[in-house]
Amino acid sequence: MTINRRNFLKGASATAAVLTAPAFIGQAQAADALKMAVILDQSGGLDIYGRPMVDASHLAVEEINAAGGLLGKQVDLTVYDPQSTIQFYTQYATKAATSDRVDVVQAGITSASRESIRPLLSRYKTLYFYNTLYEGGVCDTNNYCTGSTPGQTVEKLVPYTMNKWGKKVYIIAADYNYGHITADWVQKYVRDNGGDPVETEFFPLDVTNFGPTIKKIQAAKPDMVMSALVGGAHVSFYRQYAAAGMSKSVPIASTTFGVGNEHLMISAEEGDGMIVAYSYFQEIDSADNKAFVKRFQDRFGADAPYLNELAARQYEGIYLWAEAVKTAGTAERMKVIEALDAPTSINGPSGKVTIDPQTHHAVQNVYLAELKDQKFNIIQTYEQQQPTDTQLVCDLIATPNQSNFYFENGLKAAGID
Amino acid sequence: MDLFAALALQIIYGIANLVLISIGLAVIFGMMRVINLAHGEFLMLGGYSVIVATNNGVNIWVAMFILAPLIVGLIGLIVEWCLIRFLYGRMVDTLLATWGLSLFFIGLITTIFGAQTATTISPPFGAITIGEYSSSGYELFLICIAVLMIILLYLLLRYTKLGLVARGTMQGADMAASLGVSTQRVYSTTFGIGAALTGLAGGLLAPITGILPTIGAIYIGKAFITVISGGTAILAGTASASVLLGAINGIVAFVIGPTMGEVALLLLAIVLLRLMPQGITGRFFKRSL
Numbered sequence: 001m002t003i004n005r006r007n008f009l010k011g012a013s014a015t016a017a018v019l020t021a022p023a024f025i026g027q028a029q030a031a032d033a034l035k036m037a038v039i040l041d042q043s044g045g046l047d048i049y050g051r052p053m054v055d056a057s058h059l060a061v062e063e064i065n066a067a068g069g070l071l072g073k074q075v076d077l078t079v080y081d082p083q084s085t086i087q088f089y090t091q092y093a094t095k096a097a098t099s100d101r102v103d104v105v106q107a108g109i110t111s112a113s114r115e116s117i118r119p120l121l122s123r124y125k126t127l128y129f130y131n132t133l134y135e136g137g138v139c140d141t142n143n144y145c146t147g148s149t150p151g152q153t154v155e156k157l158v159p160y161t162m163n164k165w166g167k168k169v170y171i172i173a174a175d176y177n178y179g180h181i182t183a184d185w186v187q188k189y190v191r192d193n194g195g196d197p198v199e200t201e202f203f204p205l206d207v208t209n210f211g212p213t214i215k216k217i218q219a220a221k222p223d224m225v226m227s228a229l230v231g232g233a234h235v236s237f238y239r240q241y242a243a244a245g246m247s248k249s250v251p252i253a254s255t256t257f258g259v260g261n262e263h264l265m266i267s268a269e270e271g272d273g274m275i276v277a278y279s280y281f282q283e284i285d286s287a288d289n290k291a292f293v294k295r296f297q298d299r300f301g302a303d304a305p306y307l308n309e310l311a312a313r314q315y316e317g318i319y320l321w322a323e324a325v326k327t328a329g330t331a332e333r334m335k336v337i338e339a340l341d342a343p344t345s346i347n348g349p350s351g352k353v354t355i356d357p358q359t360h361h362a363v364q365n366v367y368l369a370e371l372k373d374q375k376f377n378i379i380q381t382y383e384q385q386q387p388t389d390t391q392l393v394c395d396l397i398a399t400p401n402q403s404n405f406y407f408e409n410g411l412k413a414a415g416i417d
Numbered sequence: 418m419d420l421f422a423a424l425a426l427q428i429i430y431g432i433a434n435l436v437l438i439s440i441g442l443a444v445i446f447g448m449m450r451v452i453n454l455a456h457g458e459f460l461m462l463g464g465y466s467v468i469v470a471t472n473n474g475v476n477i478w479v480a481m482f483i484l485a486p487l488i489v490g491l492i493g494l495i496v497e498w499c500l501i502r503f504l505y506g507r508m509v510d511t512l513l514a515t516w517g518l519s520l521f522f523i524g525l526i527t528t529i530f531g532a533q534t535a536t537t538i539s540p541p542f543g544a545i546t547i548g549e550y551s552s553s554g555y556e557l558f559l560i561c562i563a564v565l566m567i568i569l570l571y572l573l574l575r576y577t578k579l580g581l582v583a584r585g586t587m588q589g590a591d592m593a594a595s596l597g598v599s600t601q602r603v604y605s606t607t608f609g610i611g612a613a614l615t616g617l618a619g620g621l622l623a624p625i626t627g628i629l630p631t632i633g634a635i636y637i638g639k640a641f642i643t644v645i646s647g648g649t650a651i652l653a654g655t656a657s658a659s660v661l662l663g664a665i666n667g668i669v670a671f672v673i674g675p676t677m678g679e680v681a682l683l684l685l686a687i688v689l690l691r692l693m694p695q696g697i698t699g700r701f702f703k704r705s706l
Contacts, residue, residue, distance in 0.1 A: 043523075043524075043527070044631060045629075045631045045634070047527065047532045047630075047631070048532045048533050048629065051531070051532045175675075175676050201674055201675060202674065202675070202676055203675045203676070204675065204676055204679050206634075206635045206638070206679075207675055207679065208626055208635055208636070209430075209431055209434055209666075209667075210675075211427040211428075211430055211431060211556070211667065212424070212427055212428075212431075212667050212668075212670040212671040212675070212678065213670065213671075213675060214427075215420070215423055215424050215427050215550065215671060216671060218423070218549070218550050218551065219420055219550075232627045232629035232631060232632050232635075233626075233627065233632065233635045234627070235626070235627025236625060236626040236627050239539070239540075239624065239625045239626060239627070240553060240556075240625050242539065243539070243540045243542075243544065243553035243554075243555050243556070243624075243625055244544050244551050244552055244553045245543065245544025245546075245551040245553075246544075246551065260533070261533060262627070264533065264534075264535035264536070265533055265534075265535065265536055265627050265628065265629075266536070266539075266627075267536060267537050267538055267539035268537070269539055270539050303531060305531065305532070374535070
């Protein structure tokens with residue numbers, strides 16, 4: 001559009017109309033449909049995580065609409081692809097909040113993406129759900145972090161694997177915020193359980209040759225390796241580790257392996273015996289989950305991705321919001337937050353998921369699973385785990401109206417040792 | 418002592434790894450001065466050829482040594498025919514065009530196979546033990562292959578008619594043309610051979626790396642750093658740069674940590690290019706291949 005006088009005047013008068021009558025516009029839109037924006041990477045390096053989450057979002061919204069919508073209205077889903085670029089996250093979140101005027105944003109994979117849009121959505125008073133497992137520590141009235149955190153998963157994984165394999169733990173992690181904070185948690189839990197975190201190493205995301213580290217692991221002679229490696233390049237570690245004959249003698253546990261469906265990208269013999277902990281596995285043996293997996297596979301056919309915690313929790317995050325809207329009788333932000341904190345609880349594919357009003361995280365089941373023939377076999381179930389890590393630093397009941405990320409500078413800075 | 422031997426083997430593998438990922442680029446960039454930003458995607462396509470072929474029951478050796486170079490070589494010929502041949506001598510334009518090409522390949526593979534593809538292959542060799550340490554037998558195999566690739570390429574360039582004609586064309590295209598050489602055909606053959614070598618490397622790396630549509634971006638930086646640090650002589654340059662960069666990367670990664678290993682590699686490349694702007698072979702081994 002070129003800017004000439006006529007267009008300018010048209011635009012200016014429209015802007016004036018919007019400015020003078022925001023309440024009217026808001027109502028007019030609300031009468032049509034409830035609006036939800038999903039911002040998840042469907043291209044670029046993070047698409048292995050984002051694409052199944054987007055599929056799950058479509059399924060959830062389609063189901064809600066097929067069942068008559070919410071409050072008698074349809075839910076209108078807008079999906080944005082930030083292309084694994086942080087700048088697009090802020091751009092689309094701004095658009096969703098100010099131009100689309102959505103009722104809720106369900107978005108974000110990496111912690112960096114979350115931190116780029118969380119303050120912004122808080123400022124625009126647009127309710128925000130972050131459904132990815134992460135390192136814990138967000139304390140934000142406007143933001144619900146429904147994914148599992150180290151206090152729920154690593155806290156179970158470390159003692160279980162140390163009992164099974166031994167107390168000397170070699171930690172390897174991705175060299176960014178998530179990896180560093182998770183490594184802090186692993187060290188803490190290893191020490192708490194009387195173990196010895198012999199060495200911790202961090203890897204830039206584009207490292208593909210892990211040979212020198214594998215030699216260091218052999219020299220350190222640990223009983224087990226705990227991995228918080230992230231992304232496609234790091235898959236090479238598991239393959240080279242197995243090729244060096246290490247996977248049989250020094251087994252691996254991981255806080256990240258599988259959420260990008262990495263277990264399909266290495267062969268069965270390379271992955272067998274690895275132990276992981278998440279709040280969802282496709283193999284969960286419950287009627288709810290079997291029905292969910294079937295609906296998902298029917299909807300997406302032969303191309304349906306393997307379901308992991310990220311996709312299932314994205315689906316459940318949308319249902320948590322939907323349930324709260326039903327309870328509140330409106331999609332208005334503060335009413336929905338009150339309903340969520342009541343607290344809202346749903347029975348999803350992963351089991352019962354309940355909002356923890358103190359931290360705006362989720363109380364959820366946690367499962368330990370062992371990899372065998374490119375499938376996870378669940379070996380332990382821990383019902384209804386509290387987000388104990390974030391509860392140490394965050395109390396939204398005592399101090400509402402905050403928007404903080406307490407673990408930003410690691411655990412020591414947050415006063416946790 | 419065992420540690421020393423095991424580590425030495427590991428560092429030699431790091432060097433061989435750099436040779437593998439950059440040799441195809443060295444042929445295309447070194448001989449034709451074409452900046453192929455889709456080089457990483459050629460590696461990725463080699464990897465995908467192996468994964469898809471083995472998933473469909475093809476023998477892993479056939480997939481690695483025949484299918485991967487054949488498929489990627491053919492793709493290289495097609496790319497040269499539809500795109501590159503219009504852009505010779507226009508370095509910035511080839512840069513843009515091949516960047517677009519890399520995005521196209523990523524999109525194409527994601528569309529066909531999804532964001533990831535399951536694999537069933539693992540390295541066809543077991544581990545070898547050195548005292549208390551164990552190393553991957555497959556990595557030893559890759560070291561041999563890298564050496565073999567350099568020797569074969571040397572023989573091809575030095576002793577065959579094709580090699581002679583190719584070198585002549587690179588040194589003076591006009592003169593070669595006036596002597597009756599079809600320079601166009603030489604260019605496309607060279608590009609095809611470079612692509613095939615890249616496909617072979619991608620295929621060989623498939624059993625020990627993760628293969629995703631976006632994985633090419635991880636290799637392209639290191640491949641370019643190696644080739645440019647190496648300078649004008651394709652083989653001597655790639656080999657000498659790989660030795661220096663691979664060794665420093667491996668040693669520092671072991672002594673300090675992987676992050677510093679990457680930093681050391683980049684730092685050395687900067688220092689090398691500051692001291693020798695034409696690359697290593699701009700100063701040493703000047704008359705070599």
